[in-house]
Amino acid sequence: MKPEIFIQENIITIGQLLKKIGLIQTGGGxxxxxxxxxxxxxxxKPEGRNSKVKNGDLLTINSNIYIVKKEQDI
Known part of the structure; x- marks a missing residue:
C-alpha cells in the first residue's frame, strides 16, 4: 500500500502540494x-509549479511514491 497525501480541494498545483507536505517553504521554491x-x-514530469494534481493521482518524489486522496467532508 502506498502512503497517502490528503488534499482538501479537488485540484491543487504541484507547488501548493509540495508546500503543504513541507518540502518547500514558499511557492517560489x-x-x-x-x-x-x-x-x-x-x-x-510536471511542466512547472502550476501543474495540477488531483484525487487519485500517483505522485513520485525522488524514490518515494504516494497516492493523492481528497479528504472526505465531515
Whole structure:
C-alpha cells in the first residue's frame, strides 16, 4: 500500500502540494525543487509549479511514491 497525501480541494498545483507536505517553504521554491529533484505526476514530469494534481493521482518524489486522496467532508 502506498502512503497517502490528503488534499482538501479537488485540484491543487504541484507547488501548493509540495508546500503543504513541507518540502518547500514558499511557492517560489517549487521551481527550484522541481529542477533539482525527481518529481512525477502519474509517471510524467510536471511542466512547472502550476501543474495540477488531483484525487487519485500517483505522485513520485525522488524514490518515494504516494497516492493523492481528497479528504472526505465531515
Amino acid at each position: 517549487a521551481k527550484f525543487y522541481l529542477e533539482k529533484n525527481k518529481v512525477l505526476i502519474n509517471n510524467k
